[in-house]
Amino acid sequence: MRVEIWSDIACPWCYVGKARFERALETFPHRDGIEVVHRSFELDPGRAKDDIQPVIPMLTKKYGISEAQAQAGEENLGAQAAAEGLDYRTHDRDHGNTFDMHRLLHLAKERGRQDELIQTFYRANFAEERSVFGDDERLVELAVSAGLAEDEVREVLADPSAYADVVRADEREAAELGANGVPFFVLDRKYGVSGAQPAEVFTQALEQAWASHSPLKLVQPAGQDGAEACGPDGCAVPHRH
Template sequence: MRVEIWSDIACPWCYVGKARFEKALAAFPHRDQVEVVHRSFELDPGRAKGDTQPVITMLTKKYGMSEAQAQAGEDNLGAQAAAEGLDYRTRGRDHGNTFDLHRLLHFAKEQGRQDELIQVFYRANFAEERSLFTEGDERLVELAVEAGLLAADIRKILADPEAYADDVRADEREAAELGANGVPFFVLDRKYGVSGAQPSEAFAQALTQAWGERPSLKLVGGSDEAEACGPDGCAVPQH
């Protein structure tokens, strides 16, 4: 079974939702047969690279709330994250463009390190004092190396603005086609969608339902005793 997760590194509910989903997946009897793929979704696609501002400032301008309201929302998110065992800085975080992060995540998928990289990015954005957005490309190189990728590969991608750009845009078009106007958005076997950072119990129910409705193979025609090869070798013709 395949689970696709549309998300953005700048999205706190994606950070929390990933932890809740993984808790459900860890308890799922068929977890070893579930492939998880992270897909791209920018919450702020119009923001220029290098245009960084404090999260509280961004929230007040984007949603028209007061600083007190914005800070209360961050405090609530911090409590929700803590309940999932996640570190979350409720003060002093920055907000910026995430397009390069998504490009690197597509490269990491090719290298089999996508989940490691997205987890490193989430931790850097939500838990660490250093900004993910103000230290330039070398900060991303450092984090990618931590996730098991090669620095030279990362520098090459960051130096080419079009590297994996089409992959990011394709993910975002597909999200729109699926009706996802917010993240996190989970799609199970292209049959079921789960929107938002639902409780782990909801993810567990979705996994069970999607698994139970997977098509089973029905054998047709011929004899069940026809010669074949298996784990113990090949049948030897007796006639």
């Protein structure tokens, strides 16, 4: 069964929500049968690559709140992250364009390293001092540490069209599914979970989606190998006694 997660590296609730989902998945009895795919969603798609801004001023302008309110929100996020065992810097983080990171995540998907790269990006953005924005060398360093080949990473970053179409396709699909915020989880293309819900909600969603996904189980009367039926070779003719 496939679980698709629309998210953005700049989204702190995506960072927290991923940890909560993984906590639910860890105890899910059918976890080995779950394929997780990360999909692209930009919170600030119109931002120029070189337009990098500290988080607190960005929040005050975007939401019309005071710096004290914005900082209180960051402190709350820090506490939520800590509860999931995540490091989170509540001061002096940057905000910027994430398009190149999404392009690299699609390369990572092809190489079987997508989960490793998105977690590396999250940790770098929310827990490490050095910014992930506006610095291709920083992205190369992070992608290589997640298991990607340096020459491939540099090739993608040097070509603005590489994986651009699939990023935009993910974003269009999110809109079609009704996702106007992230994180957004889609289970088996039947069930959606919006936001960084508690692990118990993800457990319930996994159980419900798995129950409807599971193959049909046949009920056979005791002591009987099968019953009369027609198949591709025709219908068995009953024997007369």
